Amino acid sequence: MNRFLSLSKWERSAISAFSVVLLLSIAGRLFDAPGLTGSSTISTALGLAVPVILAGLGGLVAERSGVFNIGLEGMMAMGTWGAGFFGWHYGPWGALLGGLLGGVLGGALLALATVTFAIEQTVAGVAINIGSLGICRYLSSLFFEGKGPEGDLGTIADSPSVATFGSKFSIPFIGDPLLELENKQWFLLSDFAGVIRGFTVDVSWASVLLLLLVPTIWYLVWRTPFGLRLRSSGEKPAAAESLGVNVLSTRWIAVLMSGGLAGLAGSWLVLESLKYQQGMTSNRGYLGLAAMIFGNWMPGLLSIGALLFSFSQSVGFQLGFESRAIIGAVGLTFVISALWAAFTRKFISALISLVVGIGVLVFAFLNETINDALIKALPYLLTLIVLAVASKRQRPPAAAGIPYIKGRAG
């Protein structure tokens, strides 16, 4: 383990990615479910991950500046409304802009309450989540209900159709050879081909554009003077203020950005469903927060957390044995960690992991198909397991969640 940790970041990522694909391809063989690493599963997962990643980034920017943003869900909902309205009138770019505006507006509400008036942050966020429901429905009743082209009328719960970007993005020249390799069903090689193809071929332009925000936010927060001010406002605001950082305005900007990111997640949803629908955010704002905590408040790890979640969701959509195969993969993970624990002489945890792992594997072997309703719980269950394993090593920004009152530095 120590040798692994002493490797460089890139080497560690490569080894982790390789082991995940290896694990999935073993589970795929074991349970006769080639779709587990198929390009369609992966590309669905990538799509589903985009709004969660954006919400997570929104949570990250706010929390790095010291504001816990549980209002992401409401801001995303306001984003979906804005995207629906502007997208209907001005096309896909309008949808992106409209989502951004809706989210920023939600962010402004949160900033006003938590930064200017320094009230309890959870409370303000929850108020936004509750209020956004009413705002969206009220606006829909004014601007959507009974309006729009013939046969495509809006209602109180949805907008008229929104156009999306026409073509899709593919990295040139590699699609066909990868597809050929994927169809050969060679162990590991075909699995890799499927995974790579899922990430690089036929990705929607909205996803590509929005995923570029992951490195952008990383650069902004960790490599610019503004980012330094932002992080210091979230770690030790009093010290930051004594060095001339304007904590309040930094937090205002961060929360506006946070709302904007959540709103863009809303744009993505609208561009994907081709219209605004009430409740289309379905907890993705909260899932973004979970991804953020999983990712230890770092953009890269956060994205991996969101991908893990959306992968298990996307497996549930596959028709074959994929859902039992992913449960089998979870079982295998437990067995492997049991072996590791035994190797490091932690015999009690080894025994527990082994029993759980074998139990899960037996369950997967006995049930050819998993009930539709139960498979929907899998992403949540996996997130909980991962959080239970990872949470103790987390380090949130020190001042996150604490309202700051100007002049505290004395």
Add this chain to the structure above:
Amino acid sequence: MNNLKKTLTPAAIALALAFALASLVLVVSGHNPLTAYRAMWKNFANLDGVITSINIGARYYVSAVAIALALKMNVFNIGTNGQYQIAALFGAVVGAAIKLPAPLHVAVTLVTAMVVGAIWSSLIAILNVTRSVNPVLTGIMLNGIAASVIAYLMQSKWTNFRDPTRPEYGSTRPIPKSGQLPVFDIGKAQLQSYVVLAIILGIGFYLLVYRTRFGYDLRASGGNASAARSSGVNPKRMILITLALSGAAAGLAGMGIVLSANDQLSYGDRFPGLLGFTGIGIALLGRNHPAGVAAAALLWAALDQGARGLVTVGIPGEIAVILQGALLFIAVIVYAVWERKSLAAMIHEAATRTAAARTESVSA
């Protein structure tokens, strides 16, 4: 008296501001606010309107108490939304399956739901104390898991929860007469005796939090966790007990819907799915105080009731939701500003008094 004035003034300011904001929204969208408020008032201010508000307010209250109790020690039980649903499902199933004399039947049904709610919310506490997982996140994940577990139990053949005689409801079997809560007839309206349960819960909440050692520890852990720990409070134990109690209250809130005679006396597809989140808003509006939360719950239910009258004047009923959201948002701001101001006034007063005393002792 002075104390009451201190609490009511900010509440009144918040209410006035919220109505002002809602009026602005109405004017901007081309409606007359006075027409809207008159229609809302008309739908509320009659026997049926008031009794309905009280009936609905009672379950809002119970679900808000579940939140408020946990918030007393700064634990945010966002998982009540899953807890009340899964508890209501089991309460409804057990209530329909058993045969017992009336009071016992009701008691067993309620206790079942409360135990299920407590178990479901204890999962949050267990993951928090053993693995330090953030309770808000566990709560959200468990809400998702609860939804699919319920869907599974409702459709599975071996549980056989669905009532085959009423497939159109997609619900469990109805609870027989002996398992129902009695209803008081007041004129043409019906006051549900569930209201009494809500009042008892409120009194119990007050006594527990403000009149017992446990309540003192609870508030101490919420106020200053490390000080509470050094005075001998076991934080892990406090979280386990508090969340179990909170989940039990959530279960009772769910039974408020199941056992109300107007619904189907069962758990089904039409079961309301947002009571937990409404409870959060109400608990915050009522500042987690037993009486404050009660006032907030009644106000919230009255706004709901009033909103149903808006259809008659052609104004979208969603304005009531905006009003509720705005009220909550403005109220928390006003409370916070008010509190800080009175704290500053108190410090100022103390400082002047000390200064005065010092001058006196110098001149003496």
